[in-house]
Amino acid sequence: MEVNALILTVFLDITQRIRQEVVKNESGKKRVEEPDEQYQLNNQSSQQIQTLQAQLSDSILFLQNNFSEQLSSTNKISKDIPQDRPSGEYWITTDSTSSPVQVYCDMNRTSCSCNTTGGWMRVANLDMTDPNQNCPEGLRLVTREEPPLRTCGKHALGCLSTTYSTYGVEYSTVCGRIIAYQSSTPDAFTPYFSNRFLSIDDVYVDGVSLTHGHSPHQHIWTFVNAVNETQTDRRACPCTRPNLNYIGVVPPFIGQDYFCETRSQQHYLCWDGQGCGGTSTYCEFNNPPWFCKQLPQPTTDNIELRLCGDEGISNEDTPIEIVEIYVR
Ligand SMILES: [Ca+2]
Ligand SMILES: [Ca+2]
Known part of the structure; x- marks a missing residue:
């Protein structure tokens, strides 16, 4: 039997037995009136539960000792779980997990534009x-009634960070999508345009920055929120009206790894590849909504998502509605 399935099976089996003993114990309390008998029954059941709990600890320890080396030696989901296994929840153990953790593994993700x-x-x-x-x-929580919308935003200007654990699993490719609501007037790459000394650690964009690591952050993907589709200045996407010269600046540290989109009159969601007007061509650029990023070298870093904007949230905001990120 496969390691992950084995851990799961043993865990479920023993926890089920513990649960059965607890139920027996609880029902015993209700049925038995005689104090001595009740004490005897409770004491007996407690001992059985302790024994089973000890067995559970021993079993997990045994599995960790015997199989964690196999898993942590590579720490790669793609290698450790055979490709013919179905998508679903798997238990994994890595160097950074003190006990097995349950993760969802996708074995048939065709929406990622990666070659696998x-x-x-x-x-x-x-x-x-x-x-x-x-x-x-x-x-x-940012809500709107009509049309109804539930999103998650920051509290003030600057960047607000949230981190997604990769549990120490080594990966070299990141795939995913982020879909967000555009509120008021975000200005694309204008923060960097106004201050070329800004780095990837700073508020270089009005939008969302996806990175791994720290000091400096390592770039994965940037989601740029532009003011509208008809502006031709630095507040617009570089693609807008491509017959005109773009006068903004794309920060050199992100290269071509970004989506830039703006809301249309009827459509307020960005980076979904929907609702772009005739003057905005970045719906076609980099195949939104799914990005695929091949990292220069493998890493085990957690992934950090930063909501960014250099002006107050009443001036500009990019609260997120959907975040899906996969690594391999
Ligand atoms: Ca603004
Ligand atoms: Ca701004």
């Missing part, structure tokens, strides 16, 4: 169109 479909581990899965989902810790 299987072996993806999902690290982010925010979908605020689901009324049961909440914003990541630290982000503000």
Whole structure:
């Protein structure tokens, strides 16, 4: 049996037995009136539960000792889970996890424009169109009634960061999508245009920055929010009205790894590849909404998402609705 399935099976089996003992214990309390008998039964069940709990700890320790080396030696989902396994939840152990963690692995992700479909581990899965989902810790719930919208935004100007753990799994490709709502007047790359000394650690864009690592952040993808489709100045996407010369500046440290989009009159969501007018061609650029980034070298860094804007949130905001990120 495969390691992950084995861990899961043993874990479920023993926890089920513990649960059965607890139920027996609870029902025993109700049925038995005689104090001595009740004490005996409770004491007996407690001992059984302790024994089973000890067995569970021993079993997990045994599995970790015997199989974690195999998993952590590569720490790569794509290598450790055979490609013919189905998509679903898997238990993994890595150098950075003190106990097994459950992750969703996607073995047939055709929407990523990378040259492979299987072996993806999902690290982010925010979908605020689901009324049961909440914003990541630290982000503000932003709602609108008509048409209805639930998104997650920041509290003030600057960048607000949220981090997605990769559990120490090594990866070299990142795939995903971010879809956000445009509020008021974000200005694309204008923060960098106004100050060329800004680095990737600063507020270089009005939009969302996706990175890994720190000091400096390592760029994965930038989601640029532009003011509108008819502006031809630095506040617009570089693609807008391509027959005119773009007078803004794309920060050199992000290269071509970005989506730039603006809302249209009827459509307020950005980077979904929808609702772009005739003057905005970046709906075609880099195949939105899904990005695919091949990193220069493998890493085990967590992935950081920063909502950024250099003016107050009443002036400009880019609250997010959907975040899906996969690594392999
Ligand atoms: Ca603005
Ligand atoms: Ca701005």
